[in-house]
Amino acid sequence: MSFDILETHELVGVIRNFPPQSSYWLNLCFPNSHFSESEYIDFDIVDKARRLAPFVAPNVQGQPMLDRREAVQKFKPAYLKPKNALDPRRNFRRRAGEGLGGTLSPSERNDAIIADTLLDQSEAIDRRFEWMACEAIVNGMVTVTGENYPTQIVGFGRRASNTKTLTGTARWNQPSTATPISDIKSWASEMLSVSGRRLKRVTLTPAAEVAFFAAQETQDILETRRGSLATAERANASGEVAYKVMDIPGGVEVWVYNDVYENNDGVEVPFVQDGLAVLTGEVEGVRAFGAIMDDDADWKPLEKFPKMWKQQDPSGIFVMTQSAPLMIPGRPNATMVIHVNG
16 A cells, blocks of 8 residues: 555644634633643733722822732643554455445555544544633643653643532422522622633533523523523524523623543543532633654654654554643633532
8 A cells, every 4th residue: 555644744634624622611711722841831810900000199209019920830731642553454444335255455445444543643632621611710730641651740820719519409400499580799899809800601511401490480581571691592402512591781692511421430420510600701722733753754742743654573553642731811801600509
């Protein structure tokens, strides 16, 4: 067979042609990208207080004001390096969907196997990007741990009080006493105060959605006879992992989210713990990538760098994709997480 596909630019082209997976948190909160020329990713944490300009007499010197409190964090991102050894015997077996008896040559099957492998690796990396984005939004930090990598917690400076737990009759699963609409209005005011950004979206997990719509206050606001401008649509049966169910006056959308990933034991795990409401404004998140420590990549920062090489004896091909990511919420206090059912 021809090994032109070994050329790096062709491998990158193959990856770019793959359709993206579900990327709810990435698309919602991380619209920007940054590529670091070093193996480290640096990011600033700025504490900007809402200070008043001081009064002085017109004939005296100006009054000094405190500068913004700024800190720079440096993080060496953990590598993502999914790698597969391709078994040459697969080139002589009929592929799924191929005509009985086989209609492809071993060379054509090999190219298809390489494309399938790159797709699997790319999807696994995309899923990790989404996991990191979700962790940054929901927890205000990302815990990075792995084989031969010491556990590191990357915090982004979000206020501890941006994570809340409702108790007693305030819990949303107490329909006669819960006040979810009033709660959201209060949290929106708090978010504006601490981040300078308006609340744009409330993302509910399934249990939180059930409690939200069961609450009497929600039912009251949806009563059209009182002239309410709130609208709801809960009949979505498409099976999507995220969809909008309500518009609250003031430009706030309510979405339901129920995406999962598979852990190393093959068990499906929800990205977001059930029973949560996640509030987001304009987070201004950044998808940051460190330089690839590989001479074939010319040590450049890339979102993904695929490579392939041959082993001579026994004959075989290895395929690997590398990335050095970190998802950074530019305004971490424009996120809040509430355990609404206690």
